[in-house]
Amino acid sequence: MAADPHDSSALREQVAENQQTIDRLNRDLARKSNDVRIIQQISSEITSTLDLDEVLGIVLRAMDRVLGFAHSMILLKDLAADVLRVAATRGYADEGAGAQVLLGEGVIGVVGERRKMMRIGNIGASMRYLKSVRARMEAAGEVGPGEAPVSMPGLPDAQSQLALPLTVKDRLVGVLVVESRTPNAFDELDEVLLRIVGNQAATAIDNARTYRMVEQLGRLKRFFSPQLAELIIRGGADDPLKTHRREITVVFLDLRGFTAFAETSEPEELMGVLREYHAEMGKLILAHEGTLERFTGDGMMIFFNDPLPVPDAAERAVRMAVAMRERAAELAVRWHRSGYELDLGIGVAKGFATIGAIGFEGRWDYGAIGTVTNLAARLCGEAKPGQILISPRLLPEVEPLLEVEEVGLLAVKGLARPVKALNIVRLRHPA
Amino acid sequence: MDLLPDEIKPALQGVIPSHVVTCSRDGTPNASAISQVYYVDPDHVALSHQFFNKTKRNIAENPRAVAWVISPETFEAWDLELEFVRSDTSGPIFDVMEMKIEAIASMVGMKGIFKLRAADIFRVTAVRKAVGERIPLAEIPGPR
Numbered sequence: 001m002a003a004d005p006h007d008s009s010a011l012r013e014q015v016a017e018n019q020q021t022i023d024r025l026n027r028d029l030a031r032k033s034n035d036v037r038i039i040q041q042i043s044s045e046i047t048s049t050l051d052l053d054e055v056l057g058i059v060l061r062a063m064d065r066v067l068g069f070a071h072s073m074i075l076l077k078d079l080a081a082d083v084l085r086v087a088a089t090r091g092y093a094d095e096g097a098g099a100q101v102l103l104g105e106g107v108i109g110v111v112g113e114r115r116k117m118m119r120i121g122n123i124g125a126s127m128r129y130l131k132s133v134r135a136r137m138e139a140a141g142e143v144g145p146g147e148a149p150v151s152m153p154g155l156p157d158a159q160s161q162l163a164l165p166l167t168v169k170d171r172l173v174g175v176l177v178v179e180s181r182t183p184n185a186f187d188e189l190d191e192v193l194l195r196i197v198g199n200q201a202a203t204a205i206d207n208a209r210t211y212r213m214v215e216q217l218g219r220l221k222r223f224f225s226p227q228l229a230e231l232i233i234r235g236g237a238d239d240p241l242k243t244h245r246r247e248i249t250v251v252f253l254d255l256r257g258f259t260a261f262a263e264t265s266e267p268e269e270l271m272g273v274l275r276e277y278h279a280e281m282g283k284l285i286l287a288h289e290g291t292l293e294r295f296t297g298d299g300m301m302i303f304f305n306d307p308l309p310v311p312d313a314a315e316r317a318v319r320m321a322v323a324m325r326e327r328a329a330e331l332a333v334r335w336h337r338s339g340y341e342l343d344l345g346i347g348v349a350k351g352f353a354t355i356g357a358i359g360f361e362g363r364w365d366y367g368a369i370g371t372v373t374n375l376a377a378r379l380c381g382e383a384k385p386g387q388i389l390i391s392p393r394l395l396p397e398v399e400p401l402l403e404v405e406e407v408g409l410l411a412v413k414g415l416a417r418p419v420k421a422l423n424i425v426r427l428r429h430p431a
Numbered sequence: 432m433d434l435l436p437d438e439i440k441p442a443l444q445g446v447i448p449s450h451v452v453t454c455s456r457d458g459t460p461n462a463s464a465i466s467q468v469y470y471v472d473p474d475h476v477a478l479s480h481q482f483f484n485k486t487k488r489n490i491a492e493n494p495r496a497v498a499w500v501i502s503p504e505t506f507e508a509w510d511l512e513l514e515f516v517r518s519d520t521s522g523p524i525f526d527v528m529e530m531k532i533e534a535i536a537s538m539v540g541m542k543g544i545f546k547l548r549a550a551d552i553f554r555v556t557a558v559r560k561a562v563g564e565r566i567p568l569a570e571i572p573g574p575r
Contacts, residue, residue, distance in 0.1 A: 104537065110534040132538055159446075
């Protein structure tokens with residue numbers, strides 16, 4: 001039977017198609033073996049450093065230069081809250097560092113919440129579809145009017161995203177995201193590659209983060225109590241040692257009659273009294289979570305609302321001041337029996353201060369600078385034995401708690417007008 | 432049998448909406464636009480079930496369907512003949528679909544309102560490239 005010309009053309013077509021398949025498989029294979037080599041290189045790089053920023057940089061650089069993902073970012077899970085924060089980006093005009101995503105929100109948030117990878121290539125189409133469903137449901141009165149759309153870090157018009165949870169022993173460290181404006185930009189092979197790099201990145205990031213925390217903790221413990229240092233670290237707050245401005249409530253205290261006592265007493269006696277006084281006041285500072293800024297012999301300065309913000313700084317300050325007055329009165333009875341005439345005076349003021357590490361290498365202190373500290377010191381200086389003088393600015397917050405009496409006007413350095421001083425007679429509802 | 436070729440995968444990513452044709456017990460056809468036909472494996476696809484609709488009702492009466500999907504890269508279209516297998520409300524296929532739907536829903540204020548009820552799994556019984564041709568209604572399988 002003569003060959004049917006249609007058959008031979010069909011055969012040729014089949015051969016051509018087979019060849020195409022073989023070529024494609026070869027290309028895939030070449031890509032795969034190249035990828036394996038590259039991944040080995042990346043993994044040795046990211047495990048070679050304990051610097052968090054460096055680790056993040058290496059991972060994102062590899063995404064771009066090696067795997068060809070031009071837009072990538074790494075978000076880290078906040079240690080205290082259900083929030084992912086952008087820690088590093090590559091391929092964006094705006095760095096976007098610090099932007100937040102709530103767990104469960106958007107592709108990144110859902111990936112973080114479920115700790116499962118997601119590859120999506122139709123974000124635009126899906127959003128349009130859902131918006132139209134929403135519009136229909138709204139028209140039918142089935143749902144209320146739309147909330148403001150959730151804003152996500154990254155490309156505002158991303159069509160494709162590949163998001164990988166970074167986990168260490170099932171604990172979420174962060175999310176690695178690559179994205180593109182092209183629909184269906186990522187395939188299954190990309191998933192595999194990202195997963196391999198991601199697993200190693202997660203461990204490296206976690207190690208670097210732990211290392212940084214231990215280092216920070218060591219540094220903070222030189223300034224704050226160990227408990228406070230750990231609270232600061234766990235809160236994931238910005239570095240408190242960096243200079244910042246914040247409204248604080250400052251408490252100043254010192255002992256009336258201390259200078260005379262210091263001149264006439266034996267050193268052992270003097271230090272004994274001072275230790276007892278510091279220990280008792282120290283307990284009350286810790287109990288009210290105040291920040292002890294400094295000791296100056298018999299004087300102390302404590303402030304509230306920094307480095308840990310508290311909603312009731314003024315209340316804590318006056319409650320601590322009243323507790324200190326009571327405790328000092330008890331101590332004074334004993335001191336009196338030993339022949340020491342010592343009484344506590346306290347000043348409390350509220351206002352903005354510049355706060356941060358003050359000093360020089362080898363001797364750093366955490367300090368606050370501002371008129372508010374001068375005012376508190378001045379009020380303290382004016383306080384008669386057993387008085388707690390507060391500035392009127394505190395009053396709106398603490399008035400319901402206190403019985404106060406006016407004691408007159410005070411001129412204060414740095415303030416144009418004299419300040420009215422109020423003495424705390426007693427707490428209305430002792431804690 | 433590996434009926435779904437690799438080249439069809441881009442058409443199963445929901446970039447261009449797909450269409451599904453079903454038939455009620457008495458033979459009344461129904462065509463619906465759906466956002467995505469999901470790729471499961473070389474012989475299965477999944478349709479998302481969010482709302483009870485005519486497609487869902489028809490499948491309960493007559494478990495066969497035809498899906499028309501389009502590649503966003505080449506604009507090639509395929510007809511997939513489908514046979515209903517089961518409806519998943521958990522498991523890996525359901526999870527993957529549900530996660531995507533939740534991610535998008537949360538971005539348009541529809542979290543908890545628009546959610547996946549089930550992933551309806553279909554076996555692919557035939558795949559045809561639909562090169563510029565439409566299928567006459569009479570060829571769509573199903574009882575008349």
